[in-house]
Amino acid sequence: MCPRPEFEKLTFQDFQTRVLADKPAQILNDDYTNNLYAEIRNDPNPRPTLKAVHMSDPHIDLEYKEGTLWKCGSYTCCREEWGYPSDPTLAAGKWGGYECDLPRDTLLNMLEHVKEVQQPDLFFWTGDNSAHNVWSNTNEEVTEYTLQITSAIQYTFGDDDIIVYPIQGNHDTWPVNVEDFSAPGINYPINHFKDSWTQWIGQEAIDKFGEYGYYSVPFKLPGGKVLENSKIIGFNSQTANDQNWWILGERNDPGNQIAWLEAELAETEAAGGFVYIIAHIQPYNF
DSSP, X not given: OOSSOSSOOOOHHHHHHHHHTTSOGGGTTSOHHHHHHHHHHTOSSOOOOOOEEEEOOOOBOTTOOTTSBSOOSXXXXXXXXXXXXXXXXXXXXXXXXTTSOBOHHHHHXXXXXIIIIIOOSEEEEOOOOSOSOTTTOOHHHHHHHHHHXXXXXXXXXXXXXXXXXXXXXXXXXXXXXXXXXXXXXXXXXXXXXXXXXXXXXXXXXXXXXHHHSOEEEEEEOGGGOEEEEEEEEEOOGGGGOTTOGGGGGXXXXXXXXXXXXXXXXXXXXXXXXXXXXXOSSOOOOO
C-alpha cells in the first residue's frame, strides 16, 4: 500500500556471506570441524584430553515434598497442595517423582557424584534452575533458585580444582522466556545473582555480564593454566528466543550481542586461538 518499502530486509544468508568473505578456504565448505576430528583420529600421537561435565535444566523445586502426589496433571506436582495419595505408587519418592521438578537433595547427590566419581576438569552449567510455577513466580524467586544452585556447586566442589563456567537459561529471568534488551543493566535476576559467579569468571566478565547477560573469559584449565589466545563465551540465548516479546522492539541485534560476538571471534581467529561457546537454547527464528 506504500509507494516504496519502509524497511530493509536482512537475511541470514547475507550475514553469512559477509562474515565468510575473508575466511580461509578450508572452512568455506562447512566441513572444517569434521575434518579436524578426522585429523585428530588419524594422529598417531594421541593428544592430552580434558573431561567436562555439562549440567542443564536442573529445575529444582524448593517446595518438593516426599510422599505427595506425583501424578497431578499440572506443571508442579509433588507439592503439599496436591495432597498425599493412598496409592503408594503415586507418591513422590525421596529422589523425585515422574511428573515433578527435582528435589534439592537429588541435585546435591548428583553434584557429589560429579565430584567423587566423574572428577571432571571442567563443569559447564547452562541454566534453567527454577521450578515450573511460571504463572506465580517472581524476580526474587527465580533469582533465589540460581543463588541456591550456585551455593550448592560452590559448597560441593569446595577447593577442588574443577573449573566452572555458567550461563543462565530462559527460566532464569522473569517472566519465563522474557528479557528486555532496551538498556544495559536493567535485568533484575541477572544483576542480583551475577556477583555470586565472580569466583568463577572474574570481575571484568561479571561487569560485562551485568549489562545484557553475556560474557567472555580466557579459557582457564585446572592448575592455573590458561589456553593461549582462547576463550569461553557465555552466549545469552534470550536474544533469539521467539517467545521473548521484548525483542519485537529490538529486531536488529538485541543487546548488541551479535556484533560483540563477531568481534570476539575475529580477535581470537586473528590470534590463532579457539572459542568454546556455551548457551542454554539454540539461537533460532532470527
